[in-house]
Amino acid sequence: MLLRISALLLLLLYQNTSAQDNVSALTLPDTLKQNANAVIRLEEKTITISSKKSMNIKTKRIVTVLNEYGMRYINAAELFSKSTRIKSMQALIYDAFGKEIKKIKKKDFRERSISEGSIITSNRLLYLDYTPIKYPFTVVYTSETETSNTAFIPSWSPLDGYYASTEKATMSITSDPDLGFKYKAYNFDEGVLQTNQADNTLTLTAENLTAYRYEDYAPSSHKIFPSVLFGLQTFNLEGVEGDATTWESFGTWMYNNLLTGTDELPEETVTKIQKLTSVTDDPMEKAKMVYKYMQNKTRYISIQLGIGGWKPMLAEDVDRLGYGDCKALTNYTRALLNAAGVEAYYAVIYGDRSSRDIKEDFVSMQGNHVILAIPDNEELVWLECTSQQLPFGFQGDFTDDRMALLVKPEKSCVVRTHVYNAKNNVQFSKGQYSIAEDGAITGHIKIVSEGLQYDDKYAYETTSPSDMERIYKNRFDNINDIKLKETSIKNDTDAKKIVEDITIEANGYGNKTGNRIIFAVNAFNQTSSVPQRYRTRKTPLEIPTGFYDEDEITIQLPEGFTVEAKPNDVTITNKFGEYKATYILTNPTTMVYKRSIIINSGLYDSTEYNNYRLFREKIARNDNAKAVLVKN
Numbered sequence: 001m002l003l004r005i006s007a008l009l010l011l012l013l014y015q016n017t018s019a020q021d022n023v024s025a026l027t028l029p030d031t032l033k034q035n036a037n038a039v040i041r042l043e044e045k046t047i048t049i050s051s052k053k054s055m056n057i058k059t060k061r062i063v064t065v066l067n068e069y070g071m072r073y074i075n076a077a078e079l080f081s082k083s084t085r086i087k088s089m090q091a092l093i094y095d096a097f098g099k100e101i102k103k104i105k106k107k108d109f110r111e112r113s114i115s116e117g118s119i120i121t122s123n124r125l126l127y128l129d130y131t132p133i134k135y136p137f138t139v140v141y142t143s144e145t146e147t148s149n150t151a152f153i154p155s156w157s158p159l160d161g162y163y164a165s166t167e168k169a170t171m172s173i174t175s176d177p178d179l180g181f182k183y184k185a186y187n188f189d190e191g192v193l194q195t196n197q198a199d200n201t202l203t204l205t206a207e208n209l210t211a212y213r214y215e216d217y218a219p220s221s222h223k224i225f226p227s228v229l230f231g232l233q234t235f236n237l238e239g240v241e242g243d244a245t246t247w248e249s250f251g252t253w254m255y256n257n258l259l260t261g262t263d264e265l266p267e268e269t270v271t272k273i274q275k276l277t278s279v280t281d282d283p284m285e286k287a288k289m290v291y292k293y294m295q296n297k298t299r300y301i302s303i304q305l306g307i308g309g310w311k312p313m314l315a316e317d318v319d320r321l322g323y324g325d326c327k328a329l330t331n332y333t334r335a336l337l338n339a340a341g342v343e344a345y346y347a348v349i350y351g352d353r354s355s356r357d358i359k360e361d362f363v364s365m366q367g368n369h370v371i372l373a374i375p376d377n378e379e380l381v382w383l384e385c386t387s388q389q390l391p392f393g394f395q396g397d398f399t400d401d402r403m404a405l406l407v408k409p410e411k412s413c414v415v416r417t418h419v420y421n422a423k424n425n426v427q428f429s430k431g432q433y434s435i436a437e438d439g440a441i442t443g444h445i446k447i448v449s450e451g452l453q454y455d456d457k458y459a460y461e462t463t464s465p466s467d468m469e470r471i472y473k474n475r476f477d478n479i480n481d482i483k484l485k486e487t488s489i490k491n492d493t494d495a496k497k498i499v500e501d502i503t504i505e506a507n508g509y510g511n512k513t514g515n516r517i518i519f520a521v522n523a524f525n526q527t528s529s530v531p532q533r534y535r536t537r538k539t540p541l542e543i544p545t546g547f548y549d550e551d552e553i554t555i556q557l558p559e560g561f562t563v564e565a566k567p568n569d570v571t572i573t574n575k576f577g578e579y580k581a582t583y584i585l586t587n588p589t590t591m592v593y594k595r596s597i598i599i600n601s602g603l604y605d606s607t608e609y610n611n612y613r614l615f616r617e618k619i620a621r622n623d624n625a626k627a628v629l630v631k632n
Contacts, residue, residue: 035212036066036210039167042061042167045170073160078145089143095138101133149238154230155230163212172203181231187226194206219540229364259331300329325386347404351399367405369399394496396452400420426548427449429552432554439509440506447502449497461489476504520625543612546601547599555591575600576599581622
């Protein structure tokens with residue numbers, strides 16, 4: 001009894017010494033620990049914008065790290081540069097009981113450049129480098145920074161990511177009323193966001209947000225996690241004053257201040273481009289020639305020096321050096337096209353495999369990538385200028401189907417990039433294989449891919465043979481010990497198609513038992529993956545990309561065997577797509593297998609997830625359907 005009382009007194013002592021900051025891991029409610037690797041006990045950010053050239057940010061962040069996977073949520077780091085300085089930084093480390101075990105001052109933080117590989121930047125990072133003794137532990141981090149840039153007011157997301165919960169998060173912003181401060185909240189459930197606005201100060205608070213676990217086919221986090229964007233109608237970016245009242249005025253500001261004067265080319269290059277494109281009057285044919293010229297001449301390297309994070313380097317410098325970042329290469333291509341008499345627009349976008357939109361309803365500095373748009377009658381032809389391989393006018397899933405800002409001298413606007421429907425993303429397969437009496441398989445297949453299925457494969461043309469062998473063995477992993485006898489890849493960049501010719505053989509594909517052979521009819525395009533089962537699904541279901549596959553395979557059966565059993569023809573249709581498979585015996589030893597599958601993209605309520613999982617389960621089961629041969 002005495003031991004229990006002493007332990008209780010010790011716990012109370014630790015709790016009292018840290019009660020102000022609530023750093024004891026023992027006080028965490030179970031609801032916040034569920035699905036969590038870390039709990040943000042407090043995220044408190046106070047921003048003061050006293051003028052368009054002065055923003056002060058104070059941060060206090062208390063994070064209880066529950067295990068090694070929670071280390072990424074400490075976030076005790078600050079960027080600094082010529083325009084941003086760190087006034088103070090400190091971190092206190094507490095054990096599970098709330099007892100202080102380490103104090104780390106600003107001078108003890110680690111410093112490094114964030115230049116890496118092809119990224120060049122003047123920004124540097126000061127960050128906490130701490131190796132824990134044991135879990136759980138708590139970090140209390142405080143900092144103060146000051147910057148002359150007011151173009152980027154930090155966005156606020158009270159949830160840091162998957163597997164992290166939040167006990168309390170607050171954002172307080174005080175701004176000079178003449179600057180036109182504004183904000184917009186996204187993805188908050190009713191009653192979660194508490195708002196207080198008085199005396200030019202906005203305070204936002206959210207409490208007790210439980211952790212999300214990652215779920216198959218969940219939308220990207222920016223579509224479901226609560227967040228708030230902030231901005232000013234008039235701001236400063238590295239000494240350049242900006243206007244973000246409307247997208248039109250913002251685009252005009254970008255054009256006049258970030259693009260004007262950057263597109264001049266050496267006269268020799270102008271003459272070369274004009275001569276190159278003089279063979280045609282068709283603007284699109286001229287543009288194709290220019291794009292190929294740019295791809296052959298340049299390479300990508302990211303440069304983010306000062307305002308260079310948004311202002312492209314001079315086109316004449318790209319022409320001389322042969323490299324640039326997305327802004328520089330896009331602007332250089334725009335300049336080359338202008339020399340050829342072809343109009344083109346610089347376009348700001350979010351480049352990401354998970355589609356992300358420029359928020360059309362909130363005018364501000366957004367985006368992380370730049371591409372080029374060429375008007376073609378009522379359409380826009382989009383060019384990715386950082387790739388030396390992509391065909392002219394092809395958009396992959398890094399930039400397709402999302403809102404982008406077209407930057408023009410006037411009438412700038414936000415538009416959607418190219419949208420692929422399911423039947424644009426196609427794979428046509430036609431081939432044959434033979435089953436031998438001992439179950440061995442030999443066969444050949446020709447596969448033609450277009451749309452985003454082309455995007456998945458266009459790099460095959462320059463992939464090493466050893467890597468291609470690994471890729472094919474993974475694709476045909478249903479055929480044990482497969483041997484690739486011959487492979488050929490043709491990239492038709494004009495048609496934007498990739499054609500694969502593959503010849504294979506393998507022993508034991510058919511399972512021989514006595515006088516019978518059992519084998520899966522679909523040898524070349526089996527779908528085996530089934531979405532994970534969840535007892536309670538929290539996130540919506542998103543199928544981000546639809547596709548269409550069509551297969552026709554002729555199967556030669558061994559002499560002296562007949563078909564004892566074969567799968568039944570099947571058609572499965574619902575809102576998610578359609579699956580069809582037929583098995584036709586054209587003669588006793590020849591079967592023609594035809595299969596088609598279409599999966600529709602879409603966003604669905606979480607309650608629909610199980611129906612989709614069952615649909616995919618039926619497809620996987622039918623794709624593995626088997627035929628039985630018996631010896632006569």
